Amino acid sequence: MGLRGAVAAAAALVIGAGTVALADSARPELAAAPAAPQVDATGTGSAAPAPAAAPAEAPARKVPARPAPVRPAKGVGAAAARAQCATISKPVGDGGFYDYAPPIQEPGAALVGWRERPEAGHNMDAAALGRGGDSLTRVPSMRSLVVVRNGKLAYERYYGTGSRRQSNNVHSASKSLIQALVGVAIERGQLSLDTTVAQALSKTMKVPASQGGVTVRQLLTMTSGLEWEEDETEYTVARSRNWVASILSRPRSGTRFNYSTGNTHVLSAMLKAVTGKSTCEFAAETVLGGLEIAPERWARDPQQVSAGGFNVYLTARELTRFGQLYLDNGMYRGKRVLPAATVTQARTITDRRQAYSAGWWVTDVGGVQVQSAWGWGGQYVCVIPAKGLVVTATQDTSHYDGAPAQDIDINQFLRQYVLPAAR
Numbered sequence: 001m002g003l004r005g006a007v008a009a010a011a012a013l014v015i016g017a018g019t020v021a022l023a024d025s026a027r028p029e030l031a032a033a034p035a036a037p038q039v040d041a042t043g044t045g046s047a048a049p050a051p052a053a054a055p056a057e058a059p060a061r062k063v064p065a066r067p068a069p070v071r072p073a074k075g076v077g078a079a080a081a082r083a084q085c086a087t088i089s090k091p092v093g094d095g096g097f098y099d100y101a102p103p104i105q106e107p108g109a110a111l112v113g114w115r116e117r118p119e120a121g122h123n124m125d126a127a128a129l130g131r132g133g134d135s136l137t138r139v140p141s142m143r144s145l146v147v148v149r150n151g152k153l154a155y156e157r158y159y160g161t162g163s164r165r166q167s168n169n170v171h172s173a174s175k176s177l178i179q180a181l182v183g184v185a186i187e188r189g190q191l192s193l194d195t196t197v198a199q200a201l202s203k204t205m206k207v208p209a210s211q212g213g214v215t216v217r218q219l220l221t222m223t224s225g226l227e228w229e230e231d232e233t234e235y236t237v238a239r240s241r242n243w244v245a246s247i248l249s250r251p252r253s254g255t256r257f258n259y260s261t262g263n264t265h266v267l268s269a270m271l272k273a274v275t276g277k278s279t280c281e282f283a284a285e286t287v288l289g290g291l292e293i294a295p296e297r298w299a300r301d302p303q304q305v306s307a308g309g310f311n312v313y314l315t316a317r318e319l320t321r322f323g324q325l326y327l328d329n330g331m332y333r334g335k336r337v338l339p340a341a342t343v344t345q346a347r348t349i350t351d352r353r354q355a356y357s358a359g360w361w362v363t364d365v366g367g368v369q370v371q372s373a374w375g376w377g378g379q380y381v382c383v384i385p386a387k388g389l390v391v392t393a394t395q396d397t398s399h400y401d402g403a404p405a406q407d408i409d410i411n412q413f414l415r416q417y418v419l420p421a422a423r
Helices: 006-013 078-088 126-138 171-187 197-201 216-220 233-238 243-248 261-275 279-285 316-327 340-347 410-421
Strands: 142-149 152-158 166-169 312-315 361-365 368-375 379-384 389-395
Touching (some): 078 279, 126 142, 126 152, 126 410, 142 316, 166 316, 171 261, 171 279, 171 340, 171 368, 197 261, 216 261, 233 261, 261 279, 312 316, 316 379, 316 389, 340 368, 361 410, 368 410, 379 410, 389 410
Antiparallel strands (some): 142 152, 166 312, 361 368, 368 379
8 A cells, every 4th residue: 555655754764774674694604624634653762663653543523514404384285275365365355456445354363473561571661661552542534553582472462442353554664475486486486686577567467668678677676667656556556457567558668666566466467377376376376474473364366366555454563573584584484485586675675765675764763773664654574683573563544544643654663662671
């Protein structure tokens, strides 16, 4: 979903201009084996030489055991993914582009991820977190706040009608999910960062020559050059019979940063074309299924293309588990869900002026890098590697008028309450 003017505000969120990407930790090298000692076998003294000593036996080479190979996590099977998506993948109810349906109550989502109460060992100041939680009661649309540190639940609070069972439209926070799915497709050889729209889609639709050269990299980093006015162009697209064709009919000019939900919807169409299944199904078989979570709703366009970076419903705990995946370098319960390169890409700023990477916003808050999945109306998943933190906040947008006072300033909240609480 569009960030309702957030692109212009994003630059103001960059507190320090020197934000740097975090590099992946290098895998430790195997230690060199010790060399066998040299043995002197000569006799000694003037008497008859003693029998030559047999060469000492070299000690056994001590080679550190290689770590067990990391097994990739498996999502649900193809048949289960199809059945799941047939249930949750529906067209937008009012015939528009964005879904304003009320939050969904999902009984099975109650205890995704963590225990019911904060766990010992998170090393956070509970009183400071409590003050932060109290400060959000003034926001009428506020529904959840979850703080996890070092994999342990530190704070969890729900507001108004919110609950662990409530699944909200996370809007553009789901653009980060599209980035994850593209990363998996790249690892499998189904896409590359240089794959063009024409290469992926020309077998399923007519792609205009100028727009056909747009690459996966450009779509991820919002530099496709396709003309787009966020929160306006979508409604023109929604009136067309073919959303992807409408997006690709937009004039193309340059490659400067321009935030566009059209870009990520085209990526969803490309994923469908190269994998042979909907983006919803691909997610169930890979990232979301690998995390043992499932959305409660995922809208689609008239051509059955899953909404690319909008109209996905997840609970606060499900969002937090997704953020934890990035904090843990793509690992979940000892298995790899995401390629490490995908995590690194998400932390690497491609447009410093806008603090954007690929599907994620990367800002500096109080000298600490914060990597955020950010959706319109107050949907946030903030990953803070230096502090071992994942912070999730959601708001109800079913009757949201976009007034700035309703959307929390997440960076100010982190600066004032969460970071000081992290001992």
